[in-house]
Amino acid sequence: MKRIPQYKPDEFKPILNLDWAGKTMLKKGLNEFFIEPLEVLSEAKTPSQPHRKTVNDFVFIKKGFLEKMVCSDTFAVQENMIILLPPYKIRTFLKNTPDVEGFYCHFSDDFIAEGPGLKYLQDILSYIEIKNNPTLYLDEQHEERIYLILQQMESLYAATDNMELLRLYLFTLLGEIRHFIEKLPKQNLSVNETIALKFRRLITSQIQNLHAVKEYADLLNVSPNHLNKTIKKATGKTASEIITEALLMEAKALLSLPQYTVSEVALVLGIEDVSYFSRLFKKHTGISPSEYRKGIDLSY
Known part of the structure; x- marks a missing residue:
């Protein structure tokens, strides 16, 4: 018997009953990268069942609120916050407010393997693991820059198949998150x-x-x-x-x-x-x- 299979993005429909794979997004490398406004959650079936994914994923909240369980811990994600999770961790999407706005994005390690992205991601995940909390509350400057980058990424993804340009935007986004973390107090573990x-x-x-x-x-x-x-x-x-x-x-x-x-x-x-x-x-x-x-x- 094998471990719990992780869902690939083109198998995500059972998670929230959102048929991403049925969209034209599939031809744009759905299993490598995807971004979509959170307004889609108005059609979602919540709560989801506990699941794993083969990709890194994050949610950025501009307005409203959502709640996720990671392993057995519950996290509230509110305005100007990000929750970022690596592959394999069991996650459960619990609920969201009807007015929630922001972005959902996922990407594979392979998608960012060439260039600085993977190093940026590893630094972010190391910080998150040490504090045992995958959420980050952004300051005003980083929130504004990250929101603008996400808007550009979503617009570009919807309009073109230029994955190379999207990769560069993603590098910039991860760089902004790492820059924000570097300004936070260092975590000294007992x-x-x-x-x-x-x-x-x-x-x-x-x-x-x-x-x-x-x-x-x-x-x-x-x-x-x-x-x-x-x-x-x-x-x-x-x-x-x-x-x-x-x-x-x-x-x-x-x-x-x-x-x-x-x-x-x-x-x-x-x-x-x-x-x-x-x-x-x-x-x-x-x-x-x-x-x-x-x-x-x-x-x-």
């Missing part, structure tokens, strides 16, 4: 926060293989008791609670995929006892895996 960061990284890559606090403690060369105390101080949650949250997010993402039975979902998660998986899921969600699946539209 010992507890450093261990918590390493712990979250391990969970992202190992949750389908490792479920016990001791297994993660061994990888971090600390005792299970020390890991629990450290994570509690840094996050307010125990290591066990964070592991369980991550496991449930994986389960929900898998249950949204019609090709998997409930038994297969348990196996993908490394749980051989399907009854145990069902009890665990119901204990923390209030419903069984089968009941959760019935509430999802799997007709796509």
Whole structure:
């Protein structure tokens, strides 16, 4: 059994029931780059199911409000804010206000591989990972410049197939975000926060293989008791609670995929006892895996 498949952009329709792939955008390299005004969310089906993507994506808010869950944490994105996420992280689009304005954009690593873009992106993602928050509240100067760049990008994307020029605009955009971050106070992590960061990284890559606090403690060369105390101080949650949250997010993402039975979902998660998986899921969600699946539209 494989990990949860990540959606490629031309497979995004089930996420919010928006048929991007059915538009003429497909001929413009939808899987490499895409930008669209947020007004399209008026047609979206929310909340979405938990999902992954093969691309980096970000949302810029000019007016209104939206809410996204990243792994098990919820983030509010308001006016003059950006939320930027790399591939692979589980995300759930929760809701938005009807008047929301701004831009959605996604792009692949390959699209920015040649030139400074990938370095800019890595610097931005490193900062976001350290503070464990993918949102940025922009100052007035950067907000104005970024908004103008996005307007130009959206206009160009709608009118032409000039992907090279769009790539250059994207480099400029990422450069502006990195420039904004460089002016912010440096993030100095405590010992507890450093261990918590390493712990979250391990969970992202190992949750389908490792479920016990001791297994993660061994990888971090600390005792299970020390890991629990450290994570509690840094996050307010125990290591066990964070592991369980991550496991449930994986389960929900898998249950949204019609090709998997409930038994297969348990196996993908490394749980051989399907009854145990069902009890665990119901204990923390209030419903069984089968009941959760019935509430999802799997007709796509």
